[in-house]
Amino acid sequence: MAGRLKQPTGRYGGRTAEERQAERRGRFLDAALQLFGDTPGFRATTVAALSEAAGLSTRQFYEEFRTLEDVLAALHLQVNDWAEESALAALADARDLPLPERATAIFRAYATNVTSDPRRIRITFVEVIGVSPRLEEQRLARRSRWVGFICAEAAVAVARGEAARRDYRIAATAFIGSVNGLLHDWNAGWLDATLDEVVEELVRQLLGILRPTEGTGRSG
Structure with a gap:
């Protein structure tokens, strides 16, 4: 058409x-x-x-x-919007909590939303892959948005003295890849764990990225 x-x-x-x-x-x-x-x-x-x-x-x-691809593109954005809204709502409620509690609240909300309907995971992690350059660009743009979300929270943690001061873009990109892969594999039944265990592992990984290591200073 x-x-x-x-x-x-x-x-x-x-x-x-x-x-x-x-x-x-x-x-x-x-x-x-x-x-x-x-x-x-x-x-x-x-x-x-x-x-x-x-x-x-x-x-x-x-x-x-115009096309079925337009429908898939709109649905992919909708599924991501639902997950983002859940994460932002959890963040608003946990804003004043220490970093471990904040991170746990955010990722429990995100993981619960995404995994509440297996069809959402398939749309996000399977069906959009390899359809067209346009959808690949959209997929990567949404991933970049999640990277920005992590970097923004890292900046908050730095300002509070909870995290090392550094550029988190590469680490955040790697972490988002870990989130996507872990949730996909858990949903597919390839990982023998509860969702709470998956969330705990994601939080451990994030804290390992954010917390100062030996030889790095803490912000005041």
């Missing part, structure tokens, strides 16, 4: 065109979470199948999206 079909305007059934559009879009994303995140997966799903699962028509699909 060269572009999406023209959207309807005005009120219908007591709802605005924008409200109806948001509801349709949500139904397509819910259906995509099921089909892309479970069976048959993104690559084996058709526009017709997705529309049927959403209880909508293919014409309505093209009013909202």
Whole structure:
């Protein structure tokens, strides 16, 4: 399709065109979470199948999206947004706690959100891989955003004298890779551990990165 079909305007059934559009879009994303995140997966799903699962028509699909890749891109961002919102909410509640408690609260919230639905993990760590340069760019951009999150918290820890003063970008990038790999393997059943044990290991790794080592000074 060269572009999406023209959207309807005005009120219908007591709802605005924008409200109806948001509801349709949500139904397509819910259906995509099921089909892309479970069976048959993104690559084996058709526009017709997705529309049927959403209880909508293919014409309505093209009013909202150009391609199935657009749906996967939107769903990938949504799943990441859910996880980020959980981590930020936990951080707000734990802001005044010492570093170990803060880190535990953040990663328990993140891990609980991501693993609450196995389909979310598949969308984030499996289905977006290798689809297109555009989705790879988006995936790496979201990873960079998580790296920025870790670096920002490292800066807070440095200011409080809880962490060594240094550039954390490389360490944070390596740590995010560890988070993704560990949660994926745990969810796939390749790791015999509880989620609490996984979170504890992630916190130990993060504290090992942040805490001053011998020969480094502490900030005042």
